[in-house]
Amino acid sequence: MRLIIGNKAYSSWSLRGWLACKQSGLLFEEVVVPLYDGDWDRRRAGDEFAPSSGKVPILWDGEAVVWDSLAIIEYLADKVGRERFWPADDAARAMARSMAAEMHSSFAALRRKHSMNIRQVFPARRPDDDVLADLQRIMELWAQARARWGGTGPFLFGAFGAADIMYAPVCTRIVTYQLPIARFALPYLDAVLNHPFMQDWIAGAQEEDWVIEQFEQPATA
Secondary structure, eight states, X not given: OEEEEXXXXXXXXXXXXXXXXXXXXXXXXXXXOOTTSTTHHHHHTSGGGGGGTTXXXXXXXXXXXXXXXXXXXXXXXXXXXXXXXXOSSHHHHHHHHHHHHHHHHOOHHHHHHSOOOTTOOOOOOOOOHHHHHHHHHHHHHHHHHHHHHOTTSSBTTBSOOHHHHHHXXXXXXXXXXXXXXXXXXXXXXXXHHTSHHHHHHHHHHHHOOOOOGGGSSOOOO
16 A cells, blocks of 8 residues: 655644554555645646545555545555444444544634644644634543543543544644643543654654745634
8 A cells, every 4th residue: 555645744634544554554655745845736736646636645555546534544444344443332433433524524713723733832822712612622522432432541432543543633733732622631632642653653743854834833813
């Protein structure tokens, strides 16, 4: 398999696709392409990016091609067994899938005003009301998952899985912008950020030379 991703410092969707590949346990080649550099328009017009219209991540597995992080999760779950990604209990799995889908389609204010930048920690400031509303909803989801299905494990549904993969970039944003979260969420935040896969990704981000100035600014209104 060959996974094409963007800059590790900035590309939240690439992080999700990469975590999914790591979680699968399958061997894959990682190809990092710098976003928005001088060759970006030419590169994204190539055949490798044609199925996704130039978006990352994109996973090639022989003749099969999968783009979009949630689709990559589902494709890999089909290959290795859903138990690597989703809870075994039907009710827990239903909630995990719903949470992953909500992360996929919602929280526009948080994404727009607090773009991912793993290499920075900006001075704390009060987030805008729409960002606070997004954070409140995320805290509600995390609290429900942990209370109902967390058990003795540190992650949303006990063991690390698809839901944690989808919310991992939120965890990095909380640190980067010092966003306010509920006290109960701190152990979960630490568990995600200290997961070995996340530590590998963060180390890779720190080693990158590329800088995208539009993502090197504090939160914007």
